[in-house]
Amino acid sequence: MTATTYIGVPTSRVDGSAKVTGVARYAAEYNMRGMAHGVVVSSPIARGYIRRIDTRDALAVDGVIDVLTCENRPNLAGSDEKYRDEVAPPGSPFRPLYDDKIRYSGQPVALVVAEELEIARYAATLLRIDYEREQPLTDFEQARAQAYVPPKKRDGIAPPAEDLGGAKRALAQAAVRMEAEYRTPIEHHNPMEPYATTAIWEGDGQITVFDKTQGVQNSQQYAANVFGLSPDKVHVMAPYVGGAFGLGLRPQYQLVLAVMAALALKRSVRVVLTRQQMFTFSYRPATIQHLALGAQADGHLVSFAHDAVAMTSRFEDYQENVVNWSRQLYACPNSALTYKLAKLDLYTPCDMRAPGGVVGAYAIECAMDELAHAAKLDPLELRLINYSDKDQSEDKPYTSKELRACYRAGAEKFGWAKRSREPRSMREGSELVGWGMATGIWEALQVKASAKAVLGRNGDLEVSSAFCDIGTGTYTFMTQIAAEMLGVPLYSVAARLADSSLPDAPVEGGSWTTASLGSAVQEACMGLRGQLLRMAQRVDRSPLAGARLDDVAFVDGNIRRKDDASRAVSLVDAMRAGDVERIEQSATFEPEDDGKHARFTHSAIFAEVKIDEELGVIRVTRVVNAVAAGRIINPKTARSQIMGAVVWGIGMALHEETLVDHKLGRLMNHSLAEYHVPVNADIHDIDVIFVEEKDDIINPLGVKGVGEIGIVGTAAAIANAIFHATGRRVRDLPITIDKLMR
């Protein structure tokens, strides 16, 4: 494809008007006649046992239907395997209401089901639960001493790469060195839409579920396993998802509780978690990362050591790739990487936008900044000196890597050349000015995924898949690709998603959806093209007689010869000639790995901060993020992805932190008033640049994915800018006023 009509053209979301007019319905917005409401009661203690649950007062409230607890719950699966979903880490997954053991503060201990939400909420306050308390351990600094290498690796997560050369020796001999420890806190995803499930009792044991999830088939299989049902008895849909960022990857307890109540009561039940409950689980784990870098006097890296400790629950070994990125990004002959876990009395962490990458890159890119400072080099220059044309962890070249172009375009747009190297050397009135930069890297993942394309006689095209659209623009890019492939207008294409009965797809995550689903849609549409051409050739004295697919273009509702546009058959005429009501084609995309290439997206981020010197008030006045992510199908939604991720990166740098009371083992700032994310006042100019990156290897579309790359490196660029402004290196996120004053 060279000249395109829809692919690569900024396109408004096809589901935009449904969303802003309220037509789009989310999991908690399906109302059924006779639907009951379940309210979850959460444990106030972090560790111990339930001694007694007295439900009498709650049950006595008019309108209360039932109270489900570990004492009276229906039968649930009894083996870990049944609770293990598509993306579960190794371990023993949490089982809602399974037993009397309390594993974390906020654990669901009861579901109060009532005719109305208000009744359930009131009755939930009347439960009297007697607990046997044990002292929880939630202090990461304390647990760190017992950190261990996870014995079993999580599927899809590369463990630290083997040592390269001798990092320790090389560091000792290095002309320039830096060594420091960085900390990142627990963070929560905070999507607008909380976890919610509406389970509709259809009779005959059939359940229809509207779930807040990133994977309808994952939820379907999980619910079927947990309740011992055949998957065809559980129909899961999530046509609209109000933000997820990873927290919808694993099925969560509201799904179990809603389906449990629906099965037990034989009626439809809705369970929606409160914002406070959202803060009790599904979080980005805190990390402590030790970096030691050595370089020659000219800046060439000679040693790179990165040791990370991350938190996990007592029952699962959640793992991320925190430490491999330096090996994949920079040339360095000696490298040592370790990754350990520390167990706490908290729920299992959860993937959160660029899991592992965002915390790893924060530490790596701050360390590179410290090294640049030590070597008296411009931070950008240091990156260029150590630029690698191959992924050293596997000794492979990249399918494409236009990171140099990112550095160039970003630096130019930002005006980086005008930066003065010394910290505290730029000022504006009472404010110190700082300029910092960082590199971003994320895997260009692809997964097996299926799609189906159906063309009706009147020219209406439907493309579908079980994938979800978590707000990223999946409906829109499917529509664009299908319209492009068959040469029909966008409005003739209907995209269907997030229904477990649609063609197979895994969870929507990992920034892999556009590459994977886009390729499947393209392939399905290619199949339709073949069918259409054959039918078009059956037209009387067909102007396309003898033409092969390569000879024709699908444009403006016609199939026409590329060498003679006047020789054409309309799609409608072709369908008529074929005498069919509809034609359809299914396709499954399976990523081809030739084993010879590494696949990554890259970015260069430049940030400006202005800081009141005396009061430590930080303003991030400019961010330029230049991204190389292959072909951009929809520059409009792609830009939104990067913008949103940069905003989040600002939050990570300056605001976000979930605070833990270690005596109580409880996450305390559980509201959006007290857990700070950036507000409009915190956001100034954000420039997004997509550099040209042609990739003929990765997939036929040349697409990589942009859902996560925008947040990787952003916090480091800001932290580095703060150092440049103040000369103070705060190595503990978020960088708040108190830390800057210390």
Place this chain on the structure above:
Amino acid sequence: MNNFEYSRAADVAEAVRQIAADPGAKFIAGGTNLIDLMKENVARPTRLIDISRLPLSRVEDTKDGGLRIGALVPNSDLAYHPQVEARYPLLASALLAGASAQLRNMASTGGNLLQRTRCYYFYDTATPCNKREPGSGCAAVDGVNRMHAILGTSPHCIATHPSDMCVALAALDARVLVTGPGGERAIAFEDFHRLPGDTPHLDTSLAADEIITAVELPPKGFARNYTYLKIRDRLSYAFALVSVAAALDLKDGRIQEARIALGGVAHKPWRDREAEARLKDEPATREAFTRAADAILRNARGFSHNAFKIELARRTILRALSQAAQASPQSQSDKRIAGKTPQENTSETGRPR
């Protein structure tokens, strides 16, 4: 949330009768705080008495040249009221530093006075809190207390009062007019909010059967040399780490009268009249401001996570006094912190720029 009765009061007298008749009742106006507390099961009123239609929404001049603000005047209306903007810009500025536009549209003047602390523990019924459940203990003293008080604390409670508006009202020597079964009385602003002591469940000196009808401002508005400087963890929509309402009456660079009220540091807006008095007849210099700040903070005490507030408060007081002296008040829309603390040994004239 519990079940509750709902009633509407036709006039102030009836509102008082209704609340006197039911010790579990609460007034509701904008509801921006009370509804949250009810949803969290922290507030469990037996009855909500809706006072939102009482005729208490006027802003009018008083006989002595001050301003009387009805208890139901929304925060947003008050912030943009021409009389407030012209004569009491410190109050307008503090109002705009608080909450969000949406909340200010709903929040009432009286309700703002009565908002509860945002201490995490107070809001979480799974934790001990003497303010919520007297005698249960204070988890914040040894817990997550970065946002907590450094002045006037007690072993029973280290919560802060969250209001911005009240900090300005404290600086302006406002009076709170209340009506109870026995009639109307006026409470000096400093006496309205309490320190926690051993009764932290009591935020104010308002009796259970009283209603706030108005807030009165005295004639002196410090419209020239004032500022409201709020330092917080993000640039809007966050409670103050430290805020300072500063107002100066200057003559030829000398301070005739100084008012300094602090927010985010105590169970009530913090005034220190002794420290203010020491500024009288002093030149508006950094040395004088430093002495005042040190005096205000002489008894400040930090806890495990909030000791930084002492130094932050000192610097914020200095900057606020400097802004006030230079007649360059902090803008609440431009988030750049205005001005600069005058350097040591340089005196400033204090004339408006």
